[in-house]
Amino acid sequence: MRLPENFEKKMRDLLKEDFDDYIACYEEPRYYGLRVNTNKISVEEFKKICPFEIEPIPWIENGFYYDGENVIPSKHPYYFAGLYYLQEPSAMTPANRLPVEPGDKVLDVCAAPGGKATELGAKLQGEGVLAANDISNSRAKGLLKNIEVFGIGNVLVLSEEPGKMESYFTEYFDKILIDAPCSGEGMFRKDKKMVSAWEEHGPDFFCNIQKSIILQAARMLKQGGMMLYSTCTFDPRENEQVIEHLLKTYPEFRILKIAPYEGFVQGMPEVTESRDPSLADTVRIFPHKMKGEGHYLALVQKGEPCDRVKGELTGGKGKKKLPEELEEFLNDVKKEIRTDLLDIHGERVYVMPAGLPDLKGLRFLRTGLLLGELKKKRFEPSQAFAMTLKKDDYEKIIDLPLEDDRVSRYLKGETLDVDDLVETKAKGWYLVCVDGYPLGWGKLANGTLKNKYLPGWRLNS
Incomplete structure (x- = not known):
């Protein structure tokens, strides 16, 4: 693979004796991962029913590798049931290492397409609120779909400048995740097109954007709240130097240790002006050290830890x-x-999360659960x-086994004959499930189920 000469020089200076191992990893195949939706199914239960071979990702308790060359999990009915999300293994780390608890108010600042937001929402277990934002309206539409497939209802999906959100959410959130737009150096092996994108817009272009976003997010974080900053790049200007900028601007922030894994490499204080030793508690992920692509993570806290006021939502x-x-x-x-x-x-008709501020004037794709x-x-x-919903949350269900061809026909939008599954005179709205996991609605009359599966979500043959 051709890498830009100035990028190779930078990596040689950064990695020193590890550089040759890093370059050699470009000859290895990329890794494919899926993350179990623990809001719908336990990891143990998923392992029992998973229809293809998986191998645990050792630092992600609900993450697994799969054979992406020979398996297409995105076509399986369990994917349509929201039982898992397909995500590059290293990219699972930021949401995994941000300690979200049920009842928290959580913000994902740059959330599309939803890989991290769906995990944050699953951690909330239906309590509190998840605000998922992406400045791109078209990308936010994909974000909304992924959040809805995952069954997350306590949500705000926005498409706004983080700077505009500040005045609405000043010191509102308990936890914030910033997966910042970056030069993408850590994804060169996964996606070769990232190299030409890097040549057009490199670290110099992104570092000022990142510094602006992290300060805006800092002002939306409560006292005692935690914020995780991440990128999929290696350049110090986009990583340690952004955290250094935060600490200089808002000295009340401090760096926290991230739950360790043997493949993590500590951050590099020596690449900053301050050489703050606490920057060593940030984490670098290198593809020659772990079975995943490149990433950087920093977990920070605003002021002293404090208990969340119970019942405020x-x-x-x-x-x-x-x-x-x-x-x-x-x-x-x-x-x-x-x-x-x-x-x-x-x-x-919407069910709104409780405890929201006045949101008039913000650009939303969704407020609450439709x-x-x-x-x-x-x-x-x-x-x-x-x-x-869970299977037991609704009175009238049609539960199809995975091997029943009506599962795929339902996902394609076809009308179904279900008189073998319902009483002769039954009618009305039915929740259609596969192996007990909801897929969507159908309306029953005379043994025939009119398909109400959302057209934009349907399975293409």
């Missing part, structure tokens, strides 16, 4: 009188839906709502 606006058609549908829902958090905009739409004398539940 519980406040709604009091019980509302529901439209009759919505109430009728909710009679079949066994999962608790907090009616005090319902927000009806025209036909659309429960469904009110039509003339009927309520149509949304695809997003189906994905937040």
Whole structure:
């Protein structure tokens, strides 16, 4: 593989005696990974039902390698059920090492396509709020889909400049993840096109953007809150020097140790002006040291640790009188839906996360969980709502075994004959599952299930 001469020189200076091993790793194949959605299934249960061979990623408890040359997990029904996300192994590390707890208010600043946001949301276990932002509206649409497939309902999906968000969310978040836009040096082996992109926009272009984003995010973090900064590049200007800039600007921040793994390499204080020894507690991931691509991580805390105020996310606006058609549908829902958090905009019904500030003026793709739409004398539940449910959360289900050809036909949008699975006179909304894991809705009449699987999500033959 051809690498730019000035990049090779920089890496030789950075790695010294390790340089030859680093160059040799370009002859090795890239690694493919999947991450289990622990909001839907346990790791142990997934290992029992996984339809293809997997091998544990040793530093990610819910991460696995798979054979990406011979297996296509993105075509499997379990993928459509949101049981796993496909992600490069090293890229799993930032969200894994940010200690998110249920009930936290969490921000993913540069979230598309959603690899890290989906893990942060799964860690919340339906409590608290996940704000997932990406400045690109088109990329944010893909982000929204991945979050909805994962069954994350306590969410805000934004497409905004981080600087504009500051005034709305000043010292609001308990945890923030910044997977910053970067020159991508760590991904050269995975994607050779990154080399020409690097030649067009290298570290000098990105480092000022990164410094701006980290300061904006710092002002949205609560006292005692934690922030994880990451890149997929090697250049000190985008890594240690960005953290140095944060510490100089806001001295109340301090670097925390990251849960170790034997392949991690410590950060390099010597590449900074201050030579702050605490920068050694940041982490570098090199592809010749681990089975993954290149990454950098730094975990910092704002001020002294403090306990989150329990119960601050519980406040709604009091019980509302529901439209009759919505109430009728909710009679079949066994999962608790907090009616005090319902927000009806025209036909659309949302369940909002509690404890939000006034968000008027921000550009959103989604605020809360879209429960469904009110039509003339009927309520149509949304695809997003189906994905937040477990099999036992809804009264009427059609549970198809994986080997049943109606699974793939449902995912392709076909009408199904299901009179062998339901009572003769049964009708209404049914939750369609594969092996007990929800896929979406269908509307039943006379033994025939009208397919309500979202057209934009359908399986292509």
